[in-house]
Amino acid sequence: MATLGEGTQPWRGRQMAGTGALLHAQARPGGAPKRTKRWHETRRLRDWSLRSNWLLPTLAALLGVVLGVVLVDPSADSVWALGGLAWRGTPRETRTVLSTVLGTAITSLSIILSLSMLVAQNLGAQYSPRLLRIYQRDAGIRIVIPVFITTCVYCVVAIQRFGLIPGVQEQPRPAAGMAVLLLVACGAALVFQVLHTLQLLRVENLVRKVAGITMAVARRLDQRRQTDAPPVAPPPRSPHALPLRAPADGFVVDVDGAALLARAEARRLVVHVNVAIGEPVLRGTPIGWVEPERTGLHRAAREPESLVSAIALDRWRDQDADVALGVRQLVDIAIKALSPGINDPYTAVEALDQLTFVLCGLAHLRLGPRVLADGDGRARVFLRAPELRDYLDLATEQITRYGAGEPVVVLRLLRLVGAVGQSAREPEDRQAAHATLQRILAEAERARRDSPPLGLQQRYAREVERAMEGAPLPPLPALEF
Numbered sequence: 001m002a003t004l005g006e007g008t009q010p011w012r013g014r015q016m017a018g019t020g021a022l023l024h025a026q027a028r029p030g031g032a033p034k035r036t037k038r039w040h041e042t043r044r045l046r047d048w049s050l051r052s053n054w055l056l057p058t059l060a061a062l063l064g065v066v067l068g069v070v071l072v073d074p075s076a077d078s079v080w081a082l083g084g085l086a087w088r089g090t091p092r093e094t095r096t097v098l099s100t101v102l103g104t105a106i107t108s109l110s111i112i113l114s115l116s117m118l119v120a121q122n123l124g125a126q127y128s129p130r131l132l133r134i135y136q137r138d139a140g141i142r143i144v145i146p147v148f149i150t151t152c153v154y155c156v157v158a159i160q161r162f163g164l165i166p167g168v169q170e171q172p173r174p175a176a177g178m179a180v181l182l183l184v185a186c187g188a189a190l191v192f193q194v195l196h197t198l199q200l201l202r203v204e205n206l207v208r209k210v211a212g213i214t215m216a217v218a219r220r221l222d223q224r225r226q227t228d229a230p231p232v233a234p235p236p237r238s239p240h241a242l243p244l245r246a247p248a249d250g251f252v253v254d255v256d257g258a259a260l261l262a263r264a265e266a267r268r269l270v271v272h273v274n275v276a277i278g279e280p281v282l283r284g285t286p287i288g289w290v291e292p293e294r295t296g297l298h299r300a301a302r303e304p305e306s307l308v309s310a311i312a313l314d315r316w317r318d319q320d321a322d323v324a325l326g327v328r329q330l331v332d333i334a335i336k337a338l339s340p341g342i343n344d345p346y347t348a349v350e351a352l353d354q355l356t357f358v359l360c361g362l363a364h365l366r367l368g369p370r371v372l373a374d375g376d377g378r379a380r381v382f383l384r385a386p387e388l389r390d391y392l393d394l395a396t397e398q399i400t401r402y403g404a405g406e407p408v409v410v411l412r413l414l415r416l417v418g419a420v421g422q423s424a425r426e427p428e429d430r431q432a433a434h435a436t437l438q439r440i441l442a443e444a445e446r447a448r449r450d451s452p453p454l455g456l457q458q459r460y461a462r463e464v465e466r467a468m469e470g471a472p473l474p475p476l477p478a479l480e481f
Contacts, residue, residue, distance in 0.1 A: 053136070060146035061153045068157025071175045094173045095162045101179040102155035108190050109148040116141065119197050126342065127206065128332035133319065134209065138200065144189040151182040203347050207333060211354040213319060214326025215361050221321060222365040224257065229373035234272060234382045237289060244273065244288040246281040250313035253277065254321045257383055259310040261372040264380040268293040271307060276384045278322045281313065323362070324386060327394050330355050338402045338409070345406050348399065352412040355395045356419050363388055363423035389432035392420055400440050404447035410457050411476060413440050414464050421468035433468060437461060 116135075123131045135141065158175045199205050252275050264271045270291035281287055290307065317325050330351045337347035367388050372381035396413055403409035414437060421433030441461045448454050456477060463474040 056142055056146045057149050060149040064150040064153030065157050067150075067178060068154045068161060068175075071178050072158050072161040091162045091173075094176045095159050097176045098155045098159045098162070098179050101183045102152060102159070104183060105148055105151040105155070105186050108186055109145070109152070112144060112148070112190060112193050115194065115197060119201065122201065123206075127203075127336055128329060130325075130329050130332060131206070131210070134213070135200070138196075144193045147182075147185055147189045151179075151186050154182060155179060203333075203350055207330060207350050207354045210326055210329050210333075211358050214323055214330075214358050217319065217321060217326065218323045218358075218362055218365055221323065225366045225370060227372075228366070229371045229377070229379055231369060231371055232379055234379075235270070235291070237272075238291055241289040241291050243286040244271075244290060244308055244311075245284050246287050246313070247283065247308050248313055249283045250281065250315055251317045252279050252281060252287075252311060253314045253318040254312040255383055256310040256312070257370060257372050257381055260307060260381045260383075261374065263307060263310075265374040270380050270382075272382045273311065274384050275311075276324075276386060278317050278324045287311065324391065324394060327355065327358065327391055330358070331395060331398055334399045334409075335402045338399070338406065345403070345409055348403060348406075348409050349412050352399065352409070352416055356412075356416045359388070359391055359395060359416065359420045360423045362391055363420060363425065363429070367391075388420070388424055388426070388429045392417070392429070392432060392436055396436055396440065400443050404440075404443040407448075407457060410440065410444045411460055414457070414461050415473070415476060418464035418467050418473050421464075422473060430468065434465065437465060437468075 120132055120135060123129075123135055158179070162175070200209075254277060255273060260271050260273070263269070271288065272291070273288040275281060275287045287308070319325050334348040334351035334355075336342060337344040337351070367386065369385055370381075370383040371379050372383070373379050396417065399409065400413060403413070417433050417437045417440065421430055421437075424430045424433060441458065444457050445454060460474065460477065463471075467473045
C-alpha cells in the first residue's frame with residue numbers, strides 16, 4: 001500500500017489537516033453507502049432533467065392549463081388586479097380571438113419544427129452526428145418550443161371553457177389579453193429561434209461552442225483535484241485483490257472519487273479503477289480491483305458490489321464529465337470537412353484552431369491518473385484519467401491521416417503541436433509533442449512527394465521544433481491563415 005510521506009508533500013500539509021476531519025466524519029459506519037447513494041440518485045435526477053425531451057414541454061402544458069382555468073372566469077377582484085389584460089368583450093368575441101391566436105401559434109410552431117429538422121440534418125450530415133446533443137440542449141429547443149406549447153394549450157382550454165359560459169354580455173375578459181401577450185411571446189420566440197439557428201450554423205460559432213463546453217468540463221474536473229494527493233505509482237496487485245465488475249453494459253460517464261475514498265477509508269481498503277471516463281464497459285467484466293488490508297479481508301468480500309455504485313454508467317457518452325468527447329467532436333468536424341464529398345479544408349482549419357486553444361488550456365490543468373489519500377496521507381483510491389499526450393494524439397492522429405495532403409492543414413497541425421509543446425509542463429508530454437511533429441511531417445512527405453509546398457512545411461516544422469526548445473513560436477506563412 002502506498003503511503004504519502006509528510007516530506008514529499010509540503011504543499012498539502014494544511015490541506016490534509018483540514019480535510020482529515022471531514023474524511024473521518026464520512027468514514028463512520030453507514031456514512032459512505034448513504035453518500036454514494038445520494039450522489040448516484042442526485043446525478044440520475046440531474047441527468048434526467050437535462051436530457052429529458054418531455055420535462056419542459058410537460059411543465060409548459062400544465063402552465064397553459066392553469067392559465068386557461070384561472071383567466072376564463074376570474075373573480076371581480078382578480079379582474080381589477082389584472083389591469084390592462086382585462087379587455088372587454090363577449091364570450092363569442094373572446095373565443096374568436098383565442099381561435100385566431102391558436103391558429104397563428106400552430107402555424108409558427110410548424111415553421112420552427114421544420115427549421116429544427118433541417119438544422120439537425122445539416123449538423124449530422126455536414127459536421128458530425130455527435131453534435132446533435134449540443135443542438136438538443138440548446139436554448140432554442142428547450143425554451144422556444146415550450147412557449148408555443150403553453151400558448152396552444154392555453155387557447156384550447158380557454159376556448160373549451162368559454163363554451164360553457166352562458167350569455168352575451170360584454171365585460172372584462174382577461175383571457176383575451178393573455179392570449180395576445182402569449183402570441184407576442186411566440187413571435188419573439190420565432191424571431192429568436194431563426195436568428196439563433198443562423199448563428200449556430202456558422203462553423204466559427206459551432207466549433208467555438210464545442211471548445212467552450214469542453215474547457216468548462218475540464219475546469220470542473222480540475223476543481224475536483226484540489227484535494228488530490230501528489231501522483232504516486234500504484235502498488236502491485238496482491239493475491240488478495242478482489243475484482244470490481246461492471247454492473248451493466250454502457251459507458252463510464254463519471255466516477256465519484258470522494259465516495260470511493262470515504263468507503264475505502266471506512267473499510268481499510270485500497271481501490272483501483274482502471275477505466276477512464278468515456279470508456280465502454282461490458283457487464284461483468286473487471287473495471288478495477290480492491291486491495292483489502294489483512295485485518296479487513298473477511299469484511300471486504302462484499303465491498304466490490306457496493307463500490308461500483310460510485311461509478312456512473314450510461315447508454316451513451318455524456319459531455320458533462322468527458323473531456324475526450326469534446327476533443328473527439330472537434331476532430332469529427334475536421335475529418336468530415338476533409339472528406340471528398342465535402343472538401344472544405346478551411347472548416348478543418350477552424351476546428352484545428354479550436355483544438356489548439358483547448359489543448360493549450362488543458363496543459364495548464366491537472367491531468368493524468370488521480371490519487372486520493374485519507375486523513376493520514378495514505379493513498380487509498382487510484383483513478384485512471386488521460387494525460388495531455390493522450391489528448392494530443394486524439395486531436396492529431398486522424399486529422400493527419402486524412403489531411404496530410406493538404407498543406408494548410410499540415411501547417412495548422414504543426415502549429416498545434418508546437419503550441420502544445422511550449423505549454424506542456426511534463427517532460428513526457430514535451431517528448432510526445434516532438435514525436436507527433438515528426439509523425440505529421442512524415443505523413444505529409446508520403447502524401448506529397450516532390451511537391452513545392454512540402455519544402456515550406458519542412459522549414460516550418462524545423463522552426464516549430466526550435467520553438468519547443470524555447471524559441472518563439474513562428475508565425476504561419478503568408479496566406480496560410
